[in-house]
Amino acid sequence: MAAGGQQDMINRMVAGAVEAMEASVDAELEKLDKMDEDDLEAIRERRLKQMQKAQEKKQEYKNLGHGTYDTITNEKEYFEISKKSDRVVCLFYIDTSFRCKIVDKHLAQLCEKHYETRFIRLNAEKAPFLTERLKIKVMPTILMAKDSTVIDRIVGFGDLGNSDNFPTSLLEWRIAQSKCIHYSGDLSRPPVEEVKEKKMVKIQRNLRQEEFSSDSELDD
Numbered sequence: 001m002a003a004g005g006q007q008d009m010i011n012r013m014v015a016g017a018v019e020a021m022e023a024s025v026d027a028e029l030e031k032l033d034k035m036d037e038d039d040l041e042a043i044r045e046r047r048l049k050q051m052q053k054a055q056e057k058k059q060e061y062k063n064l065g066h067g068t069y070d071t072i073t074n075e076k077e078y079f080e081i082s083k084k085s086d087r088v089v090c091l092f093y094i095d096t097s098f099r100c101k102i103v104d105k106h107l108a109q110l111c112e113k114h115y116e117t118r119f120i121r122l123n124a125e126k127a128p129f130l131t132e133r134l135k136i137k138v139m140p141t142i143l144m145a146k147d148s149t150v151i152d153r154i155v156g157f158g159d160l161g162n163s164d165n166f167p168t169s170l171l172e173w174r175i176a177q178s179k180c181i182h183y184s185g186d187l188s189r190p191p192v193e194e195v196k197e198k199k200m201v202k203i204q205r206n207l208r209q210e211e212f213s214s215d216s217e218l219d220d
Contacts (some may be wrong), residue, residue: 151180
């Protein structure tokens with residue numbers, strides 16, 4: 001197809017999209033014109049109730065510790081939190097793992113963005129029963145739980161581009177696959193461009209710091 005023909009096709013597509021948008025706006029304006037004061041007042045009241053309910057829910061979450069990224073010290077705390085919060089994201093870590101510290105940085109950001117989910121961390125060496133029960137062998141391991149049931153896990157950095165420099169947005173997208181957080185983006189497509197760009201940096205860095213490239217395993 002000639003360049004002129006391609007441009008004509010693009011112009012027609014843009015014009016069609018604009019017409020559809022204008023028609024939608026006109027329909028909404030017509031709907032508003034037909035509303036009387038009682039209709040508008042009902043809309044305002046409904047919206048106010050929604051805002052109040054959302055604020056009450058946020059306060060409830062805050063009382064449960066949502067919005068923070070806390071270290072818990074034992075298995076009992078894990079079970080108590082899982083019973084109180086519908087959604088839980090828990091990092092199992094060990095102090096000697098460099099990659100666990102990387103995950104800490106990202107989860108500390110995500111906990112403030114996703115108030116609907118409780119974010120915690122637990123030293124795997126201090127929770128041998130739970131670690132064995134959940135068959136956790138590699139650090140870091142991130143568990144996602146809903147209604148006290150583990151529904152998904154991220155083991156090491158395999159799902160995160162195998163890079164220490166993965167963006168927070170990729171971890172957010174991966175956690176969202178389990179529906180353990182509310183996600184407004186496209187679940188079918190990860191932020192691939194960000195990962196590719198960061199992996200180039202990772203490859204160069206590993207020439208000097210190869211000791212940080214592998215995940216840590218718990219001793220049997």
